[in-house]
Amino acid sequence: MTHIPAFAGAGNLIYRSSHVPQFVKAAGCYLQAADGRRYLDAEAANGTAAFGYDSSLLREALSHCEEMPGLPSFCESPLRLDVLSRLEPLFSQAVGQPGRVELDLGGAQGMETALRIAFSNNGPGTIVVFEGAFHGRSGITSMLSSSPRYRELLAAWGLEVVRLPTPDCDRCVHRQPDVPGCTTGCRQAVTRWGAELSGVGGTGFGRKVSAFVFESVQNVGGMAVPDADLLRSAVAHAKANGALVIADEIFTGMHRTGPRWGFQRAGVSPDIVVASKALTNGAAALSAVWAREPLADPGTYRPGSHSSTYIGIPHSLGVARAVLDRWAAWPEVEADMRVLEEAMAHRLDTLRRRHPELILGTDAFGGTARIVLNGPHAPELRRLCLTAHESLGLIVASTGMAPDVINIHPPLVITPSDLDVMIEVLEAALTALAPTVDGGQR
Numbered sequence: 001m002t003h004i005p006a007f008a009g010a011g012n013l014i015y016r017s018s019h020v021p022q023f024v025k026a027a028g029c030y031l032q033a034a035d036g037r038r039y040l041d042a043e044a045a046n047g048t049a050a051f052g053y054d055s056s057l058l059r060e061a062l063s064h065c066e067e068m069p070g071l072p073s074f075c076e077s078p079l080r081l082d083v084l085s086r087l088e089p090l091f092s093q094a095v096g097q098p099g100r101v102e103l104d105l106g107g108a109q110g111m112e113t114a115l116r117i118a119f120s121n122n123g124p125g126t127i128v129v130f131e132g133a134f135h136g137r138s139g140i141t142s143m144l145s146s147s148p149r150y151r152e153l154l155a156a157w158g159l160e161v162v163r164l165p166t167p168d169c170d171r172c173v174h175r176q177p178d179v180p181g182c183t184t185g186c187r188q189a190v191t192r193w194g195a196e197l198s199g200v201g202g203t204g205f206g207r208k209v210s211a212f213v214f215e216s217v218q219n220v221g222g223m224a225v226p227d228a229d230l231l232r233s234a235v236a237h238a239k240a241n242g243a244l245v246i247a248d249e250i251f252t253g254m255h256r257t258g259p260r261w262g263f264q265r266a267g268v269s270p271d272i273v274v275a276s277k278a279l280t281n282g283a284a285a286l287s288a289v290w291a292r293e294p295l296a297d298p299g300t301y302r303p304g305s306h307s308s309t310y311i312g313i314p315h316s317l318g319v320a321r322a323v324l325d326r327w328a329a330w331p332e333v334e335a336d337m338r339v340l341e342e343a344m345a346h347r348l349d350t351l352r353r354r355h356p357e358l359i360l361g362t363d364a365f366g367g368t369a370r371i372v373l374n375g376p377h378a379p380e381l382r383r384l385c386l387t388a389h390e391s392l393g394l395i396v397a398s399t400g401m402a403p404d405v406i407n408i409h410p411p412l413v414i415t416p417s418d419l420d421v422m423i424e425v426l427e428a429a430l431t432a433l434a435p436t437v438d439g440g441q442r
């Protein structure tokens, strides 16, 4: 059992693992622990640190706000307006409609604000999500997230949430061995709600579905890419039944999976989009909620519907502005993400062929990849990545919802030679894992 300091909150995710390095500094894709050991970060602070670790970002951020007062939450500023005016086109250009942007504190809070906007238009009805979803751990969002673990201590019991079958074809128990992708039956399963027998209201009923919420890649659900046809059917069905479509782009947004937004991969058009992680590179708690006009106009979503003391603090806005500058200065990012995808796919496939007894498959999409193991070994493999190599640790992710999957989402600026280093450490970790696994099954 990890030594948890007597004064530290024991429930923190940090203490889930038995190996807890204490990081003191970082540069590029590498972190350094207090004991001097270096770690290559293939997790990028949960996908936030798209640009890696670069202290000049904070200096730049402060230059935008050092003269400003700690902004009271009810006051406007040129800096806030500048950030909003630069965020809005990032969404409307992709969706093809104008909209409005609201800021919030983090991912879960942003999702709740998205629901506020949906409810202010549609009334507080049912919410439909996919199995495997993760939308945060606040009271409301823990109801949307799949694992019951998230609801054990805090949840908005009473909120009606309906789960559609998993969109992760590769790991779906209904998958037909010789049929690639989802079948007609799968599409029917995600478009049945709203009919008499489904138990869920739709156009013909007073109690309706207010919102359909999806991730374009389920990060916590095991880096699962929804079948594009299935997602398109689910979105079209939601719209036909008057539900607002909310894209949770907290993890997938800003090129993490290739295009600026993950929903562009499947060619669907959400009504509301929530973004967060890569908007601040992990240097400030901020999320942005975009809603197409007129969903968040003052007639429907009235001034005063939303507030929180720290939403507009200048240092967060300064970070957002500095990060938006970085994104604007990276014009070939989509092409670069295709190169990164290819570089990860190729290397991981080689690793799979060297360890067929442990690895069932590998995928890469944009700056995101996964290793699917032949059993629930991801927590142990993740630990071995930190410790197995003599001179370097590797940080990868695994989640309670997908214990057979290693999630990889490095800084998007990772170089081919860093990817070689990543494979070298994974190789050492897999070699250490092999003798402990007795042909475990999924």
Ligand SMILES: Cc1ncc(COP(=O)(O)O)c(C=O)c1O
Residues within 6 Å of the ligand: 046, 106, 107, 108, 109, 134, 135, 136, 137, 215, 219, 220, 248, 249, 250, 251, 252, 276
């Ligand atoms: C897809 C998705 N939605 C929501 C969240 C919650 O964001 P936060 O941890 O900032 O509340 C996360 C965080 O990992 C996420 O990946």
